[in-house]
Each structure stands twice: as structure tokens, then as C-alpha cells.
Amino acid sequence: MPVDASPGDFESALKPLWLRAQSGDDAAYRQCLGLLAARLRGYLKRRLSGLPDEVEDLVQETLLALHLQRGTYDPTLPVSAWAVAIARHKLVDLWRRRGRRDSLHDAIDDVDEQLLAAEPDDGGARRDLEVLFDELPQAQRQAIVLTKLEGLSVAEAAARTGASESAIKVQVHRGLKRLAALVRKDD
Amino acid sequence: MKTDALIDLLARGAGPAPRALAARRLSPAALVGLLVSAGAAIYWFGAIPAGMFATAVPWMKMVYAGASALAAAWLTARLSRPAAPVMRPRRALLAVLIVMALVGAISLISEPSGARMQALLGSSWSSCPWSVLLLSMPALAASLWAVRGLAPTQPRAAGFAAGLLAGSVGAFGYALSCPEASPAFVAVWYTLGIALTGAVGAVLGPRVLRW
Numbered sequence: 566m567p568v569d570a571s572p573g574d575f576e577s578a579l580k581p582l583w584l585r586a587q588s589g590d591d592a593a594y595r596q597c598l599g600l601l602a603a604r605l606r607g608y609l610k611r612r613l614s615g616l617p618d619e620v621e622d623l624v625q626e627t628l629l630a631l632h633l634q635r636g637t638y639d640p641t642l643p644v645s646a647w648a649v650a651i652a653r654h655k656l657v658d659l660w661r662r663r664g665r666r667d668s669l670h671d672a673i674d675d676v677d678e679q680l681l682a683a684e685p686d687d688g689g690a691r692r693d694l695e696v697l698f699d700e701l702p703q704a705q706r707q708a709i710v711l712t713k714l715e716g717l718s719v720a721e722a723a724a725r726t727g728a729s730e731s732a733i734k735v736q737v738h739r740g741l742k743r744l745a746a747l748v749r750k751d752d
Numbered sequence: 753m754k755t756d757a758l759i760d761l762l763a764r765g766a767g768p769a770p771r772a773l774a775a776r777r778l779s780p781a782a783l784v785g786l787l788v789s790a791g792a793a794i795y796w797f798g799a800i801p802a803g804m805f806a807t808a809v810p811w812m813k814m815v816y817a818g819a820s821a822l823a824a825a826w827l828t829a830r831l832s833r834p835a836a837p838v839m840r841p842r843r844a845l846l847a848v849l850i851v852m853a854l855v856g857a858i859s860l861i862s863e864p865s866g867a868r869m870q871a872l873l874g875s876s877w878s879s880c881p882w883s884v885l886l887l888s889m890p891a892l893a894a895s896l897w898a899v900r901g902l903a904p905t906q907p908r909a910a911g912f913a914a915g916l917l918a919g920s921v922g923a924f925g926y927a928l929s930c931p932e933a934s935p936a937f938v939a940v941w942y943t944l945g946i947a948l949t950g951a952v953g954a955v956l957g958p959r960v961l962r963w
Binding site for chain 1: 754755756758759760761762763764765766767768769770771773774832833834835836902905963
């Protein structure tokens, strides 16, 4: 799919892929996150023209939030509207933390048009998530490193650490949640 | 970390998305709130005489509180999911309020004019909304906690909806120990108690529903 497809095309290409991802297709999920990252980068870049260094950090923060909240996606809604609502929330949160309250004049309804342009270039994140990993509790960090970075299956990670498979899954989820909280505090 | 590396990390072994997340978080919260508020109502205020359950009075209160809790839970669930439309749950909640107001108004009109004030104020009008508010607090804490784990993008509205849910749950509990019999009383003072809890939720929302 070309990255500069129109919003309708974008949504109609993304949605079936997203639904496959939601039911457990990791390859489809990776592809969706990649497509969404490019669109969200464009969306956030335009809104953060005064803070260009923040764009990639906020893209990453939004991706983390999308992942943690993927259970709140409602299949009757456009994926892009859901994703932009989360990005917008993160943007407002950033502005609020920066003490800027005057910056948000656009209505929620304009989300679809705002997703028009894709930005495939990763401008480089200022904050390094890997550094924040070190602040996670040991069990959470270990579960993430084994299953997410070294690519072990949950069963292999469980065998390696002596924890149960469900404990590994819980630690991964908690670790990512913790990471999202650390990212917010990090500013 | 590059964004592509983050995407790999998130997608690797991600598995299926959790299903019915809002319902799975909100239902236990409402249930716990209900049990605590019912227990507290009976413990503090005492249960109404068992004979009252043979009349329509406590059932009318529980049907009102239950219907309002369901509609408010629907609204809360929608406000906990980004970009979800809220028109229909909002209408449902409004419909519950309007029906109760109509039932109250009709019962008031059918009273002889000298008894209307007594029907409206009963003997406990000044304490009823506060009792409902008090009994709603466990449900408010539980439902705010539930919403906090979801993704409310309008924290004030989500806090308000969670407050209305908690208020309805508290009103349900209070129905077990409330001696009043007039639907007009319920339509005014129960509703006020629910609205007060909603207001507390709206104040707390922006503070506690950050993510």
C-alpha cells in the first residue's frame, strides 16, 4: 500500500489487517503499527511545529499507549479515528505537562482529515526507551528482555526463569505499563 | 531506541488483544460497590421491614437505580474507549431520568393537594441525597479505578459518568434501608444523590484519570 493513500484508502487497507492483528496475528500487528506510526508522525509533526524534537518521542509514547490499550478498540469504529484519539490525548497531555493550555483549538471531529499525510521518516527519538528499561523492577525487565528483545517464546522464558507462563505475560504487560508511566514522568 | 525497534518489541509475541476489556473491568467494580453499599446501608441505617418487600415501593427504587446504573455503565464504558460514540447511552440515561420524573410527577398529581408536600419531602429528604452520596463512595473509588485502567480521553466526562454509575449503585443500596414510599420522593432526592456523586466524579476525573 502506498504511504500517501487518501484517508479512506488508508482506513480500508488498515482495518482488515488490524482485525487480524487483534485476533492474534503478530505479523499483521507489526505492519499495522508501522503504518500507524507513519501517519501519527505526520499528525503530530504538524501540531508540534514549535517542538520538533518532541515528535518522535510522542510517536513512541502513542505507540506504547496504542499497544497497552488495544483492548479498548471497538471493531465498529475506524482504526484511524481510534488511534488519532489516543495520539491527541497524548498531545494534550504533553501540552498540559508543558503548561500550555491555549494550544488546542481543533475539534475532535476533524481527526480523519488530520491523518492525511504520512511521514515515513523516523526523525530519531530524543529519549531512549532502552535506558528507561533499567528503571523497571527486575522481574518485569527480565520478562520483557527475554520475550520481546531476545525473542524467546513465553514458554521458553518461563522455563528459563522458573516463573509460570501466565506470570511472564503479566510481568511483560506490567513492565510495558510501567514504561509508559516512566515515559510521562521523564519529560 | 528507534521507533521501528519499538514496533518490533511491541508486536513480538503480542498475541490477541484482550476482549470486552471495559466490561471486564467495570462489572466487578460495580458489583463490589453494590455489595459494600448494601452492607453499609443495612449496617448503618438498618434494613426496611421485610413486609415492605411485599409492596412495590422498594422494587420501584431498585428498578430506577438499577436502570440508571446500567445506562451509566454503558456511558462509562463508551467514555473509556477512545473515539467511541456516546449518543445512545446518553439518551438511555436521559430516558431513565425522564421516566422516573414522569412517574414521580403523576404520583404527586394523584395525591390530594394537602398531602403533596408530605409526599415530596417525606421524613428524610434532607438526609437522603447525602446518604446516597456516602453509600456511593466505595463504588466511586472502584469505578474510577476501573476507568483508569482503560483509555478515557475526556477525563471530566468519564469521571462524571463513573460518578453517575457509582451514585446509582449507592442509591440501589440505600433503597434497602430507605423508609420513604412516594415515587415523587425518589424522583427528586435519589436523583439528587446520584447527581451529587456524578459531580464528585467530574471533579476527580481530570485528577485521577490520567494515563
